[in-house]
Amino acid sequence: MQKILYTNSVSEAIDRLVTELSPSSVHIITDTHVEHEVLPRLALSYPVIAVEPGDTNKNIDSLTKIWAGLISQGATRKSLAINIGGGVVTDMGGFAAATYKRGIRFINVPTTLLAAVDAAVGGKTGINFEGLKNEVGAFAPADAVIISTSLFSTLPAEEMLSGYAEMLKHGLLSSENDYTELLGFDILDANLERLLPLLEKSVKVKERIVEEDPREKGIRRALNLGHTTGHAFESLAIHKGAPVPHGHAVAYGILVEMILSHSLESFPSEELYRYSRYLKEQGYGTPSITCDDYASLIEYMRHDKKNDTCDSINFTLLSSPGQVLIDRTASEAQILAAFDIFRDLME
Amino acid sequence: MQKILYTNSVSEAIDRLVTELSPSSVHIITDTHVEHEVLPRLALSYPVIAVEPGDTNKNIDSLTKIWAGLISQGATRKSLAINIGGGVVTDMGGFAAATYKRGIRFINVPTTLLAAVDAAVGGKTGINFEGLKNEVGAFAPADAVIISTSLFSTLPAEEMLSGYAEMLKHGLLSSENDYTELLGFDILDANLERLLPLLEKSVKVKERIVEEDPREKGIRRALNLGHTTGHAFESLAIHKGAPVPHGHAVAYGILVEMILSHSLESFPSEELYRYSRYLKEQGYGTPSITCDDYASLIEYMRHDKKNDTCDSINFTLLSSPGQVLIDRTASEAQILAAFDIFRDLME
Numbered sequence: 001m002q003k004i005l006y007t008n009s010v011s012e013a014i015d016r017l018v019t020e021l022s023p024s025s026v027h028i029i030t031d032t033h034v035e036h037e038v039l040p041r042l043a044l045s046y047p048v049i050a051v052e053p054g055d056t057n058k059n060i061d062s063l064t065k066i067w068a069g070l071i072s073q074g075a076t077r078k079s080l081a082i083n084i085g086g087g088v089v090t091d092m093g094g095f096a097a098a099t100y101k102r103g104i105r106f107i108n109v110p111t112t113l114l115a116a117v118d119a120a121v122g123g124k125t126g127i128n129f130e131g132l133k134n135e136v137g138a139f140a141p142a143d144a145v146i147i148s149t150s151l152f153s154t155l156p157a158e159e160m161l162s163g164y165a166e167m168l169k170h171g172l173l174s175s176e177n178d179y180t181e182l183l184g185f186d187i188l189d190a191n192l193e194r195l196l197p198l199l200e201k202s203v204k205v206k207e208r209i210v211e212e213d214p215r216e217k218g219i220r221r222a223l224n225l226g227h228t229t230g231h232a233f234e235s236l237a238i239h240k241g242a243p244v245p246h247g248h249a250v251a252y253g254i255l256v257e258m259i260l261s262h263s264l265e266s267f268p269s270e271e272l273y274r275y276s277r278y279l280k281e282q283g284y285g286t287p288s289i290t291c292d293d294y295a296s297l298i299e300y301m302r303h304d305k306k307n308d309t310c311d312s313i314n315f316t317l318l319s320s321p322g323q324v325l326i327d328r329t330a331s332e333a334q335i336l337a338a339f340d341i342f343r344d345l346m347e
Numbered sequence: 348m349q350k351i352l353y354t355n356s357v358s359e360a361i362d363r364l365v366t367e368l369s370p371s372s373v374h375i376i377t378d379t380h381v382e383h384e385v386l387p388r389l390a391l392s393y394p395v396i397a398v399e400p401g402d403t404n405k406n407i408d409s410l411t412k413i414w415a416g417l418i419s420q421g422a423t424r425k426s427l428a429i430n431i432g433g434g435v436v437t438d439m440g441g442f443a444a445a446t447y448k449r450g451i452r453f454i455n456v457p458t459t460l461l462a463a464v465d466a467a468v469g470g471k472t473g474i475n476f477e478g479l480k481n482e483v484g485a486f487a488p489a490d491a492v493i494i495s496t497s498l499f500s501t502l503p504a505e506e507m508l509s510g511y512a513e514m515l516k517h518g519l520l521s522s523e524n525d526y527t528e529l530l531g532f533d534i535l536d537a538n539l540e541r542l543l544p545l546l547e548k549s550v551k552v553k554e555r556i557v558e559e560d561p562r563e564k565g566i567r568r569a570l571n572l573g574h575t576t577g578h579a580f581e582s583l584a585i586h587k588g589a590p591v592p593h594g595h596a597v598a599y600g601i602l603v604e605m606i607l608s609h610s611l612e613s614f615p616s617e618e619l620y621r622y623s624r625y626l627k628e629q630g631y632g633t634p635s636i637t638c639d640d641y642a643s644l645i646e647y648m649r650h651d652k653k654n655d656t657c658d659s660i661n662f663t664l665l666s667s668p669g670q671v672l673i674d675r676t677a678s679e680a681q682i683l684a685a686f687d688i689f690r691d692l693m694e
Contacts, residue, residue, distance in 0.1 A: 060407070060411060064407060067476055067477075067482070067483055068477060071476075071477055071479070071482070098485065099446070099473075099483050099484060099485055100482070100483060101482060101483075101484075102471065102472075102473060102481070102484045102485055102486055103485065103486065103562075124449065125449075126446075126449060129414060129418075130414075130415060130418055132418070134449070135414070135418070135447070135448060136414055136446050136447060136448075137446060137448075137449045138445065138446055138449055138450065138485060139449055139450065215450075
C-alpha cells in the first residue's frame with residue numbers, strides 16, 4: 001500500500017519520511033525546470049539528478065543518466081530516491097528506482113495537478129520507447145506520495161485545466177455527488193487551499209480502484225474513461241503539429257465516451273449538456289476536428305495499447321455517474337455518430 | 348510461484364506450456380550461439396530475437412535490441428517470451444519481458460548447467476551497467492522454467508564443472524546426506540540421465556529458500572555461500588587477464604568460507620579435506636594466488652554488493668553441512684589466515 005500524505009508543508013513531510021525510512025542516502029530526481037523553479041523553495045540538502053524536461057526526454061537516455069547519477073552519488077540498496085516533478089519525472093524516476101540494484105525505495109512529490117491526480121499515484125512507471133508511450137516500464141508503487149497544492153502556485157491556467165480533467169474523470173467514476181461538487185468548483189479561480197481537500201477525495205478514488213486491481217487485469221481499466229478517445233485526439237493533434245495538453249484531450253474524450261454511454265448504456269442526456277457547458281465555461285477550448293479527421297481518429301483508437309487485438313476498440317462507459325462499465329466496445333458507426341454529436345455540443 | 352518442469356522432452360514441454368498459457372504470440376529470446384547450436388534441435392516455429400553471446404553483451408544495447416524486437420514482432424501485453432540460453436540470456440530476457448509494456452509473461456529454458464541450477468530460477472533478472480554486474484534489473488519470477496539435462500550434451504567439461512559448483516553449494520546448504528550424494532557423483536563422466544534427478548533435488552533447495560524470502564531480506568542470503576570470496580577471485584582473475592569460470596571461483600570461495608566456518612563456527616575440519624580432495628580430483632584447478640594478492644582480494648570483498656556498508660564484509664557460514672548462518676562477519680586477520688590454509692589445501 002502506498003502512503004499518501006496531503007499537506008501544504010512539503011519540506012517537513014519529506015524530513016519526516018526520511019527520518020522514518022532511515023535510508024543509507026537520499027537522492028532527488030527531477031528535471032532542470034523544476035530544479036530551478038521549485039527546488040529553491042523547498043530548501044532540501046540532498047544531491048540532485050536533473051534530466052531535461054518534457055515528454056520527449058522521457059527516454060532511455062535520460063533513464064541511463066539517472067542510473068549513472070545514482071551510482072556516482074553512491075546509492076546503495078538501502079537508499080531512497082525522491083522524485084520531484086511532473087508525470088515525466090515521477091514515471092521515469094520511479095522506473096529508475098524500481099530497477100536500480102533491482103529496486104530501491106522511492107517517494108513521489110508531484111509538482112503539477114495532473115501528476116498529483118494521475119501519474120504519481122498507482123505504481124505505473126516507465127519511459128517512452130521507439131515513439132511509443134510508456135512502452136517500457138514496471139508496476140512499482142512509491143513508498144510514499146506527498147501531495148500538496150502549494151506546489152502548483154506558479155502553474156499556468158492551462159496546466160490546472162489539464163489536471164482537473166482527470167479529477168472530473170474520478171468524480172464521474174465515483175458518484176453523482178462527487179461529480180457535482182467538482183462542477184461547482186472554479187478551477188481558474190484556483191483557490192489552492194480549497195483545492196487540496198477536493199484533490200484528496202479525487203486521489204482516493206484512484207487509490208481505491210488501484211488497490212483492487214494493481215496490475216490492470218480488470219476494474220483498473222475504469223480509469224481509462226475518456227482515454228481511448230482522448231489519446232486519439234492527442235495523437236491527431238500532434239500529427240497536425242498543434243499539440244493539446246493531455247488533460248484537455250481527456251476532457252474531450254470523456255464527452256465522446258459519455259455520448260457513447262448515452263446511446264449504448266442509457267447514460268442520462270442532461271449530463272452531456274451539463275458537462276459540455278462546464279468545459280466551455282472553464283475555457284478548455286475545442287479540438288478543431290472535421291469529418292475528414294474521423295478515419296484517422298478511428299485508426300488511432302484501433303491501435304490503442306488497451307486493445308487486446310487490433311479488431312476491436314475497448315471503452316470504459318457509464319450508465320450514470322458512479323456506475324462504471326469496463327471492457328465495452330462500440331461499432332464504427334456508433335463512434336462516428338458520437339463524433340458528430342460531440343462537435344455539435346462543443347460548438 | 349514458479350512452475351518448474353524437469354524433463355528430457357523440451358519441445359513437448361514448450362508446446363504444452365504455450366497451449367496452457369494461450370498467449371497472443373510467442374517470441375524466443377536467445378543469443379546467436381544458442382540460435383545456431385541448440386535451436387535447430389528443438390525445431391520450434393516461433394520468431395527469434397538473438398543477441399550477441401557473452402557477459403560483455405549483457406548490457407543496455409542488447410536489452411534495447413530485445414525490446415525493439417518484441418515491438419517489431421508485434422508482441423502485446425498478452426504475449427509470451429521464451430528465454431532459451433545461459434544465465435546471460437535468462438537474466439536479460441527476463442528483465443526485457445518484465446519491463447516490456449510493464450511486464451509480459453516469460454518462460455526460461457536454461458541451456459547450461461549453471462543457468463539451470465542458478466540464474467533461471469528465483470526471479471532475479473537484470474543487466475550489467477557501467478561495469479557493475481546486475482546493477483540494473485528487477486525481481487520477476489518466470490511463469491515457468493523447463494529444466495532438461497539433454498540440453499547440456501554439447502557443453503565443455505569446464506562448463507559442467509562450473510555449474511556443478513553451485514550444486515555443491517546447494518548440497519551444503521541442504522544436508523549432510525545431499526552433500527555426500529553430490530561428492531559421490533563424477534560430473535566429468537557426465538551421465539546426463541543420472542544428473543537430472545540430482546539437479547532436480549538441487550534446484551528445489553534454491554526454490555525453498557527463494558520462496559521463503561524472494562527479495563533477499565534475510566535467509567535468501569544463504570545462497571551467497573562461497574560468493575563473497577568467489578566474486579573476489581573472479582574479479583582478481585579478470586584484473587590479471589586470466590578469467591576463471593564463475594562456478595570455479597565459487598568452488599574456491601566455498602572452500603575459503605568453509606575454512607572461516609571452521610575457525611569461527613566449529614565446522615568440522617574433515618569436511619575441508621573431503622571437499623578440497625573432490626575439487627582436485629574433478630579438475631577444478633587452483634587459482635594462482637600468492638600473498639601479494641591478499642590485499643586486492645580483501646579490497647574486492649569490501650566492495651561486494653552484499654555489504655550494506657563498506658566497513659564490514661558479509662559472509663554466509665556453516666556450522667555443519669545443512670546448518671547455515673547468514674550475516675556473519677570475519678576480521679581481516681581471520682580472512683588472511685583462511686587464504687593461507689586454502690592455498691595449503693589446494694596445493
